[in-house]
Amino acid sequence: MWAYESVFYQIYPLGFCGAPFENDGVTVHRIRKVLDWIPHIKKLGVNAIYFSPVFESDTHGYNTRDYGKIDCRLGTNADFKEVCDALHKEGIRIILDGVFNHVGRGFFAFQDVLKNRTNSRYKDWFHISFDGNSNYNDGLWYEGWEGNYDLVKLNLRNEEVINHIFDNIRGWVNEFDIDGLRLDVAYCLDKDFLKRLRCLCNGIKPDFLLLGELLHGDYNQFVNNDMLHSATNYACYKGLYSSFNCMNMFEIIHSLLQQFGPEDWTRYKGMHLLSFVDNHDVTRVASILNNSNHLPLIYTLAFTMPGIPCVYYGSEWGAKARKEDGDPALRACFDAPLWNTLTDHISRLADIKKLNRALNYGSFRSILLTNHQCIFERSFENERILIAINAGDYPYNANFNAGQQFADELLTGSTMDFSQGTVLAPYTSYIWKMRE
Helix, strand or coil, X not given: CHHHHCCEEEECHHHHCCCCCCCCCCCCCHHHHHHHHHHHHHHHCCCEEEECCCEEXXXXXXXXXXXXXXXXXXXXXXXXXXXXXXXXXXCCEEEEEECCCEEECCCHHHHHHHHHXXXXXXXXXXXXXXXXXXXXXXXXXXXXXXCEEEEEEECCCCHHHHHHHHHHHHHHHHHHCCCEEEECCHHHCCHHHHHHHHHHHHHHCCCCEEEECCCCCCHHHCECCCCECEEECHHHHHHHHHHHHCCCCHHHHHHHHHHHCCCCCCCCCCCCCEEECCCCCCXXXXXXXXXXXXXXXXXXXXXXXXXXXXXXXXXXXXXCCCHHHCHHHHCCCCCCCCCCHHHHHHHHHHHHHHHCHHHHHCEEEEEEECCCEEEEEEEECCEEEEEEEECCCCCEEECCCCCCCEEEECCCCEEEEHHHCEEECCCEEEEEEECC
């Protein structure tokens, strides 16, 4: 599938475009800002964009009012179609956030229930008890997502609900030609619904991607031939930054060995999970790393570990924001993209990732591991790539059997002669492609 050979870029449109938090009902064509960023996105080496919610919502996008209408704070359907057409013209695929577990209180069907109570034809679209009361004093109780009553849980066993969602997905493909969906809180979704969704999408468009947001549990329960193609690799998210902050590379490498290593008992061998160092829900990586020298190194790791790398807008140049400062801080509006040494490094990583099948499909094997250094191998068919990282502030003499004498150092374009010894410079990463 195309996604397994791609580099993703996440944009949270309401924040990216500087839209007001509350839906004020005023149509402003803010989404067209993406058009100005296309040269930057292309230079970065990205070939797929994941857009967080774009459809009409009460506030933050995940409390949907209308699945068929672009949020007025972002503009119109015609505006977004122009953006999608421009991205597709540049070879950039489009993934939309599919928020199907819940809707906002402003969703038309829920508003009808509040108005017509037991006489509403939509009362079975939700999990409602007319004998209770809500936090909003509605005179009825309903299930909200994880106790958040601005997020009204949908009944995904109701055929009308399923048909409403499926009709809108068909509409998104017809109108915007989207290439896949990222399913919000996929771990909450009914598994029979997911199976039907996979069946639907297989018939709508070849290689239509279904990527699930999974925070915990066994990913095999959701990522398989009947449901999702991929999921967010939250199981490795903390290990990525914690390995550098604690100066303990064993943490992340052992996690990767458990997921993708050579042993038969590994959990996710052959899976293509979404790798990320930050996103719209967590502290930006530049704010969470103790040592800024580790920023390029953590991206090298994220791009060369098994999976699909995803960069969150602004983090490619080291933008900072902390979770405790609130969601608006994490979902900032930048006047224009920046380019610096980190951005340049990520751009080189993106090109290397896309061009080497071992990084897209290869096995994972640890070759050398200390608290401050790691070297691991990705191999596929006749292609072998070694990745080395020195997180220490000192040169490290790495003694290991490379298997071959010469390699091309892909990050710098130089040639490596392993017979001369291997010294890893401080705060440096290497990607060696072994020569036959």
